[in-house]
Amino acid sequence: MDIKSKSKYLFVIWMLLIAFGFSGLFSVLTNGSRFMQGDYFESDEYNSQMDQFIAMLNVYELYKMPKEEMKKQITVTDEEIEEHRMRYGNLGDQISNIGMQYNDQIHAAIESGNKAAENALAKERDEKIADITENFNSDEHVRAKIVKEKEKKIDEFYQELEKYRREFTNLGEAYKYYLTDRATGEVYTNLSLSKDDSESDYLNKKDMYYLQDYAVLQKNYLFTGYKENFLPYNDVAETILENQKDRDMTGQIGLSKHASEKHIAIMNYKDYQKGQKLFIGYLLTSMAALILSYFLAKRKPAAVLGSFEQLKPFYGRIPLEIRAVLLLVTVFFLLLSMTLISEQFVYYHSNVFASLIELIISLVAAASLLAFGWIQLRFLSEYQRDWTKLRDDVNNSLLVKSYHAILNAFLIKSIGFQLLVILGIVFVMGMLFVAVLAAGGGEIIVIAFVFGVISLPIFLIIMRKAGYLNKVLKHTEELAAGNLGADIPVKGKSAIAKHAANINNLRNAVKFSHKEQAKSERLKTELITNVSHDLRTPLTSIITYTELLKTPDLAPEARDSYIEILDRKSKRLKVLIDDLFEATKMASGNIELNKEKVDLNQLLQQALAEHNEALSQSSLQLRVSQPDQPVYAFVDGQKLWRVFDNLIGNILKYALENTRVYISVKEEQNQVVLTFKNITKYELGEDLNELFERFKRGDQSRHTEGSGLGLAIAKSIVDLHEGSLDIEVDGDLFKVTVILDKIS
Incomplete structure (x- = not known):
């Protein structure tokens, strides 16, 4: 096996060890509070189950009360009478509402000629109005109605109690109690004691997994179980039970070792113990994996990451926010896979083979995601050395481009607002269509009307503007090709019309530029010709008369004449050259x-x-x-x-x-x-x-x-x-x- 292949295998093992080690540390955060706080009897699971048993014990045994006796203790306050009386408004409002409720029905009975129905409805309406009127005249009338409502609630409470009694009996098979009322000496227990037996013969460390004093447990429980957490909450029953005299109870409650192994309380206890052992073993193993990965790192398995450098150009083309989202998704699935790994150790599974398969899959996924995340962080860390590249990538990100795109859309505000209106109409039409479909399609006529009155004219306007825009673009294309042609017709005062006018101005400017360029070329040719002519004329005379002066035996009169001509032509040439330099200097502004x-x-x-x-x-x-x-x-x-x-x-x-x-x-x-x-x-x-x-x-x-x-x-x-x-x-x-x- 070559060195390159060994490095890859070493890298895979290294990633697996790190992923497994990090999953153990992650499990401390997710499950540490459950398994590291102590034994099962200090856990939230046990306390919750014990709370449920005590709530049921209060209702079914300690504070139980016959239904008829509870009804006798019903009380009605003045506030309750006033609330019942004004529940649906004042007297006038309530009478008006009753009248409106029966008017349509009575009117329908009259139209159908059903006199009996008409009389029955009218009688029922009048009885209700009389009852409502009596509510405002007599407190006793209202009090009787409230008592009847509360009695109904008490009946419902006892019906619900019968549904939960089996669950209380089932919990009593595991939880044993022996309680004594200090004031009356009355004993409450679910132990089977003979005359010679003592509660200590059963409630001891030998026969109980855990024992607790009732006084410690009985704190601030609601009688009907924490508002439906354990038992159906009933405000009438709760009020009556709470008004009873507090009982000074003493005794113990414990989880019996003699309960069935299949009892839910015993199963929870056993599962917790197994889970706690697995968790501690898993934590120690994960720490050992991290230590081993540290020593393995000395063989530089991370060098394999260099082979992923070829992905850098492709990764660099991904927008910056997409890279950030990709990294967050990687971290999310990495944490998810670590959660799946920890679950195989924290929770006891009867199917070991299936659990092992799930563990291997989760571990491979976590190692792959860890390597993928590491590569992303490595590429992103290069921004620390190149802030210019970070600034460029931020400017090229989708969010910044979208921001500039929105700004550019409103550079010409009329176009921006037109787009906004069009998109808004399209959105509203789409939502209307979806709403109609959701309602069963019965309002299709509304859609047709909206489409015909609003959408179709807007569509035609858009098509007309698109045609005009295409025409402007065609003229622009011809202008770019050098074909000046005729002016574009300017229609209206829209942004496209202004653009057409600007193109016309540009065309005229180009046309004028061509004309000026041709004129400039002509004047340049004339300038060269004129300069040549004006400079050559005196220069020719100077050369000619200079040659004549070289003639031997030249008469003094002729010599003086030639010298005079040379002087005049030289001065003429000097004037021409001086004027040319001065004109050039003046034109350049360098004076x-x-x-x-x-x-x-x-x-x-x-x-x-x-x-x-x-x-x-x-x-x-x-x-x-x-x-x-x-x-x-x-x-x-x-x-x-x-x-x-x-x-x-x-x-x-x-x-x-x-x-x-x-x-x-x-x-x-x-x-x-x-x-x-x-x-x-x-x-x-x-x-x-x-x-x-x-x-x-x-x-x-x-x-x-x-x-x-x-x-x-x-x-x-x-x-x-x-x-x-x-x-x-x-x-x-x-x-x-x-x-x-x-x-x-």
């Missing part, structure tokens, strides 16, 4: 503004003065409109001067000759509005926003000297000041509006 309080009127005049010579040489007629007082704004004066410079430069380059140019500064509430208007010499395109793009010019032939970055730089600077720069074109009228915040 600092040195803001201060600036007079915009004065700043505009400075910009106009910079271009005064160019304006004078041009054929343009400038019209400037400004307030007389200063107009202040919190701006970077140098950057804003660049805006004015670029706008005035554009006017000089692109304004039609011999036309008027209008520049104005106005104050409107808390803002300053600057406008620049001129007539263009070139026809502008339809998309004015493209004029803000880099290297975009109104002169599509690109014959002017501009860089194409003026408006882009100007707009970026105004945006950085949290202002606005807008362009308007009306035919050939070109208008730029700059709006900035004013300060006082």
Whole structure:
């Protein structure tokens, strides 16, 4: 036999020993109070049987009373008379109730023409009303009725006593007593004594298993036996018996050794003794099994549990609460199997073979459940080292998922409440259907009505909403596939309709994005083309004239002309590169503004003065409109001067000759509005926003000297000041509006 097989067998034996040992300890908890408190005569079983015998002894012997004498001792109190009188309400209520009880019967007799029945019922009603009326007029009348009720109860009590007399006689065969009334000297005994015999000849340790003084036993017993625990309880008889004078009794009661072995009292005694011996032996054996399992553990049989590691991935996929329930179920059945094991030892069984089979089955089941529980605890103990995994498993548990599912169902409250109403209706309909079936199906018409009036319309509404939802989902699927198509029809104000409207907005946004993307690609191509053209033109001139300067014997006049051209083209190239870097810097927002309080009127005049010579040489007629007082704004004066410079430069380059140019500064509430208007010499395109793009010019032939970055730089600077720069074109009228915040 290989080592692996030996380890498995060793593990099985180890589990069996532990299961058997734990079952013994478990038996201490379940049966220890019964077998470890002393002998049988201190047990609850014996005390209960002795209580029963004494209760019967009181009624049948010590306090027995003839039925007629007990009836003579009946008493009626004023409270009882009042309770009987008002048992069914006051006089008016009782008469009214009697009348209602007979009205229907008398009416039926009248309709059937049964005069005799009518008279009999009326007479009976009147007699009852007279009796009830007499109750309220005479206490003696009520007293007689109460006495009659109590006499009836006494008759019932004595009838019941006859049923239990045989049981008392049977107990008397095992329990022997000799009692003497100290006051009267009267003796009560079930011993067969002759004149020369003494009770000590029978009531002794030799002839009795156990002897007790009656004075110790007679404590607080009810005469009729602890309210039906031993004898039928009767409150009338109990009251009369309790009112008797207490008797001072002395003597002994004992369990006789001469009783039959088949008597229930003797059998209980014998079974208890056997059970106690088995229990002690079982407890010692289970402790020995635990000690043996401890020494066996040194051979490491628990290493076999490592072979169950392959179950860990599968176990990890089980929700956490299911694992907890599985562990609790395992513990429950483990305790149940241990209970079955202990029963084979604690309780005496005549069929030893059947008991042995049940013991083996229970022991194997307990060992298997113990191993299964141990594996679960081992897997769960890993949470001590990995709290993150525990948190993740808690979040993935069914309860947490169900909680989030309920929350998600009510994210859109209308849908959540609709589901709640629908499920509630389904539940009510189901309960109604079950109730009708339980009642015999006689209310099927009610179900049909409820189904037709309530359930069917709700079903049709649900189907219509489901169809609309499917339509929305179909459009969403087409949108995901790239087919923009037409808008989804929006019907009503439900959550699905709002979802359809959101999908329409998304479709339009995607459509606009595609259009903007195409435009961006076109502008990117134009940008590359324009940059290449504008940079290559001066660069080509620089290269050409540099080569010409290398010509030998070049005339001084030509050299000076070439150098002048090189200087002009180099400066042109520098302006283009500087404007490109500045436009890029402006667009990225990576620029600092040195803001201060600036007079915009004065700043505009400075910009106009910079271009005064160019304006004078041009054929343009400038019209400037400004307030007389200063107009202040919190701006970077140098950057804003660049805006004015670029706008005035554009006017000089692109304004039609011999036309008027209008520049104005106005104050409107808390803002300053600057406008620049001129007539263009070139026809502008339809998309004015493209004029803000880099290297975009109104002169599509690109014959002017501009860089194409003026408006882009100007707009970026105004945006950085949290202002606005807008362009308007009306035919050939070109208008730029700059709006900035004013300060006082």
